[in-house]
Amino acid sequence: xxxxxxxxxxxxxxxxxxxxxxxxxxxxxxxxxxxxxxxxxxxxxxxxxxxxxxxxxxxxxxxxxxxxxxxxxxxxxxxxxxxxxxxxxxxxxxxxxxxxxxxxxxxxxxxxxxxxxxxxxxxxxxxxxxxxxxxxxxxxxxxxxxxxxxxxxxxxxxxxxxxxxxxxxxxxxxxxxxxxxxxxxxxxxxxxxxxxxxxxxxxxxxxxxxxxxxxxxxxxxxxxxxxxxxxxxxxxxxxxxxxx
Amino acid sequence: xxxxxxxxxxxxxxxxxxxxxxxxxxxxxxxxxxxxxxxxxxxxxxxxxxxxxxxxxxxxxxxxxxxxxxxxxxxxxxxxxxxxxxxxxxxxxxxxxxxxxxxxxxxxxxxxxxxxxxxxxxxxxxxxxxxxxxxxxxxxxxxxxxxxxxxxxxxxxxxxxxxxxxxxxxxxxxxxxxxxxxxxxxxxxxxxxxxxxxxxxxxxxxxxxxxxxxxxxxxxxxxxxxxxxxxxxxxxxxxxxxxx
DNA sequence: AGATTTCATTTGTCAGACATTTAAAACTCT
DNA sequence: AGAGTTTTAAATGTCTGACAAATGAAATCT
Numbered sequence: 407x408x409x410x411x412x413x414x415x416x417x418x419x420x421x422x423x424x425x426x427x428x429x430x431x432x433x434x435x436x437x438x439x440x441x442x443x444x445x446x447x448x449x450x451x452x453x454x455x456x457x458x459x460x461x462x463x464x465x466x467x468x469x470x471x472x473x474x475x476x477x478x479x480x481x482x483x484x485x486x487x488x489x490x491x492x493x494x495x496x497x498x499x500x501x502x503x504x505x506x507x508x509x510x511x512x513x514x515x516x517x518x519x520x521x522x523x524x525x526x527x528x529x530x531x532x533x534x535x536x537x538x539x540x541x542x543x544x545x546x547x548x549x550x551x552x553x554x555x556x557x558x559x560x561x562x563x564x565x566x567x568x569x570x571x572x573x574x575x576x577x578x579x580x581x582x583x584x585x586x587x588x589x590x591x592x593x594x595x596x597x598x599x600x601x602x603x604x605x606x607x608x609x610x611x612x613x614x615x616x617x618x619x620x621x622x623x624x625x626x627x628x629x630x631x632x633x634x635x636x637x638x639x640x641x642x643x644x645x646x647x648x649x650x
Numbered sequence: 651x652x653x654x655x656x657x658x659x660x661x662x663x664x665x666x667x668x669x670x671x672x673x674x675x676x677x678x679x680x681x682x683x684x685x686x687x688x689x690x691x692x693x694x695x696x697x698x699x700x701x702x703x704x705x706x707x708x709x710x711x712x713x714x715x716x717x718x719x720x721x722x723x724x725x726x727x728x729x730x731x732x733x734x735x736x737x738x739x740x741x742x743x744x745x746x747x748x749x750x751x752x753x754x755x756x757x758x759x760x761x762x763x764x765x766x767x768x769x770x771x772x773x774x775x776x777x778x779x780x781x782x783x784x785x786x787x788x789x790x791x792x793x794x795x796x797x798x799x800x801x802x803x804x805x806x807x808x809x810x811x812x813x814x815x816x817x818x819x820x821x822x823x824x825x826x827x828x829x830x831x832x833x834x835x836x837x838x839x840x841x842x843x844x845x846x847x848x849x850x851x852x853x854x855x856x857x858x859x860x861x862x863x864x865x866x867x868x869x870x871x872x873x874x875x876x877x878x879x880x881x882x883x884x885x886x887x888x889x890x891x892x893x894x
Numbered sequence: 895a896g897a898t899t900t901c902a903t904t905t906g907t908c909a910g911a912c913a914t915t916t917a918a919a920a921c922t923c924t
Numbered sequence: 925a926g927a928g929t930t931t932t933a934a935a936t937g938t939c940t941g942a943c944a945a946a947t948g949a950a951a952t953c954t
Contacts, residue, residue, distance in 0.1 A: 416906075417906080417907075418906090418907095452907080452908085453907060453908045453909070454908090454909090455907075455908075455909095456906085456907065456908080459906095473915090473916085474914070474915045474916065475914085475915040475916025475917065476915085476916050476917045476918065477916075477917055477918080478915075478916065478917085
């Protein structure tokens with residue numbers, strides 16, 4: 407873990423890097439206790455506040471957790487999917503919103519990744535996953551549902567599809583792809599006819615999944631991608647017209 | 651950005667959350683300057699070190715950057731793909747290594763996602779991407795190459811395939827999936843015959859990509875996945891035999 | 895006017911102190 | 925001796941105050 411400090415870069419950043427490397431390379435294993443802040447300050451020859459800033463950087467990435475009191479300290483954290491998926495979504499969301507990614511690019515990525523789940527989900531989806539999807543379809547058919555509610559249900563539907571693949575790694579990657587798109591999706595206002603069309607496609611996908619028909623699921627997702635792009639195009643056209 | 655502080659959770663964590671929410675929700679826009687540390691300490695009624703710890707948490711996620719000097723301060727950072735892909739890889743790597751994900755699960759996810767890139771890559775790959783892949787194939791054929799070198803070249807090959815899709819969002823998601831697998835791949839020792847087989851499959855994939863044959867690329871990736879699983883099975887069998 | 899110096903602002907770092915939490919050790923009473 | 929209580933020590937969380945270093949802007953000088 408020891409490295410020479412450059413003194414030109416931020417000390418806390420360098421110390422965080424050194425400890426992070428030790429964790430990634432396996433020199434520090436899960437649940438192992440790091441030296442106390444005072445000891446770290448000694449070994450790196452810096453003050454305790456500087457060490458603390460470094461530790462907070464690591465805590466922000468969920469790499470460590472801290473515990474107060476005797477026999478407390480900083481411990482290497484076992485990264486969990488649930489813990490990291492939030493950061494994943496935050497990052498994905500900001501990447502899309504800050505970099506002016508055109509809707510087509512984001513949409514292509516999102517559906518391409520989701521289609522990648524189709525074969526595994528068709529093979530392994532349980533009755534529960536199917537029921538969850540049917541429930542969301544039912545919610546989406548309610549006339550009084552708000553646009554945000556419709557989008558949230560849409561996300562839940564697709565999350566259920568992905569969960570059906572029974573692969574936590576796949577689920578983790580997809581969470582960012584699907585939820586990160588939500589702000590972009592929220593810019594769309596869905597007419598009753600649009601909603602009916604989408605619900606119909608969701609139904610077709612659920613049916614294909616029930617029949618364990620991977621190809622059918624992918625076809626449904628293709629149609630859904632096409633429909634989404636069409637709606638986005640309408641929004642853009644309306645906006646251009648208003649500007650004129 | 652103002653919120654009531656609970657005083658039971660870490661103050662710096664709460665302050666970081668408040669600022670993070672302000673960024674995600676768009677109240678703070680890219681390149682906007684945050685109040686100085688002293689001002690933040692005032693508004694949140696905490697000391698400057700506490701504010702600094704909060705800011706370091708945000709810096710660890712690349713949400714802000716800081717600059718010293720007059721008219722310096724903390725600025726909302728425009729998240730770039732290059733900046734965040736490193737964190738993405740670190741997280742993905744640790745998730746796999748810390749959670750004892752079985753090789754099959756990780757492998758399935760990785761190849762499923764990569765297959766998702768095949769259609770776009772077949773359509774849009776440039777001559778440069780193809781040349782990069784050919785170059786890596788050539789490197790992989792060198793007899794003197796070390797196992798790590800072989801793995802690194804393998805990663806570069808697949809990265810080129812993904813980049814060929816010309817979709818930065820897709821590329822960002824795939825980077826974690828592919829590079830995160832590297833530690834698991836490094837546990838495999840490749841015999842000369844194994845390498846020849848893999849290089850042959852790489853060649854087939856490159857040929858399919860040259861012919862813009864998406865189905866051929868997917869078939870090649872399927873075969874590569876099968877081959878990878880076979881090699882991993884050998885390693886596991888050898889390990890079980892040694893333990894006996 | 896242009897170059898130089900000074901200055902104010904802001905982050906980076908340090909030292910020392912106190913508060914709070916927590917588990918283990920010491921102690922007391924039955 | 926054993927169970928419950930109190931004390932204590934170690935660790936993080938927070939605060940105060942200070943100085944160093946960087947940096948842009950204002951003031952000054954040629």
